[in-house]
Amino acid sequence: MDKEQLAIARLQDAARLSEHRYKKPLMVTYSGGKDSQVLVALAERAGINFEVVNSHTTADAPETVYFIREQFKAMEERGIKCSIVMPQYKDKPVSMWTLIPQKLMPPTRLVRYCCAVLKENTGRDRFIATGVRWAESTNRKKNRGTMEFSHRDKEKRIILMGDNDEKRQLFETCNLKGKMTVNPIVDWSDDDVWDYTHSEHLPINPLYCEGQKRVGCIGCPMAGRGGQTA
Numbered sequence: 031m032d033k034e035q036l037a038i039a040r041l042q043d044a045a046r047l048s049e050h051r052y053k054k055p056l057m058v059t060y061s062g063g064k065d066s067q068v069l070v071a072l073a074e075r076a077g078i079n080f081e082v083v084n085s086h087t088t089a090d091a092p093e094t095v096y097f098i099r100e101q102f103k104a105m106e107e108r109g110i111k112c113s114i115v116m117p118q119y120k121d122k123p124v125s126m127w128t129l130i131p132q133k134l135m136p137p138t139r140l141v142r143y144c145c146a147v148l149k150e151n152t153g154r155d156r157f158i159a160t161g162v163r164w165a166e167s168t169n170r171k172k173n174r175g176t177m178e179f180s181h182r183d184k185e186k187r188i189i190l191m192g193d194n195d196e197k198r199q200l201f202e203t204c205n206l207k208g209k210m211t212v213n214p215i216v217d218w219s220d221d222d223v224w225d226y227t228h229s230e231h232l233p234i235n236p237l238y239c240e241g242q243k244r245v246g247c248i249g250c251p252m253a254g255r256g257g258q259t260a
Contacts, residue, residue: 033215045079061085172215175189188204
């Protein structure tokens with residue numbers, strides 16, 4: 031099975047489990063980056079029931095914000111439900127710029143509270159699909175899987191590193207409440223993503239055309255010389 035078909039199969043499995051466990055469609059997360067664009071295209075090709083959600087970080091580049099709006103309009107015209115989630119902290123609306131004074135320090139490589147507050151709360155008690163890939167970092171290679179069950183208790187977390195993982199039955203029959211995640215393109219390289227983008231003529235965030243290798247929050251502490259993180 032090639033990578034496209036394998037990714038589609040993962041999405042179909044996740045969509046089935048989402049409907050069964052949560053009685054809701056699979057939630058596809060969308061950041062406006064290349065991985066998100068490929069993820070949506072694969073979900074459409076998979077023929078599944080899904081919706082698309084963007085976590086508005088309040089720190090994205092203007093080009094990315096405009097690109098997301100354009101893509102959501104196009105998706106909605108194709109019949110895809112899209113929504114933008116605004117961040118909250120302690121049950122109150124927040125932005126990056128009001129969060130920093132509350133934390134008494136800007137985010138750093140070691141203390142990245144920004145992601146936890148501005149992005150990772152989306153999809154709580156839902157089954158979500160992300161564009162996370164092992165090629166992005168050593169940490170993701172070690173700690174992310176094809177499917178994941180998140181839980182506050184580390185002993186109850188489940189991470190499937192392969193499609194025939196021995197934990198598969200445990201994952202599918204788990205009755206605990208929490209967020210489940212599928213990473214359909216987790217084993218794709220950068221070249222795989224760009225090859226698929228070009229072969230399928232997918233829209234591209236204009237920041238890539240300006241030389242950025244990755245797009246995301248302005249001033250992200252994890253960004254290298256190649257640009258913002260995705």
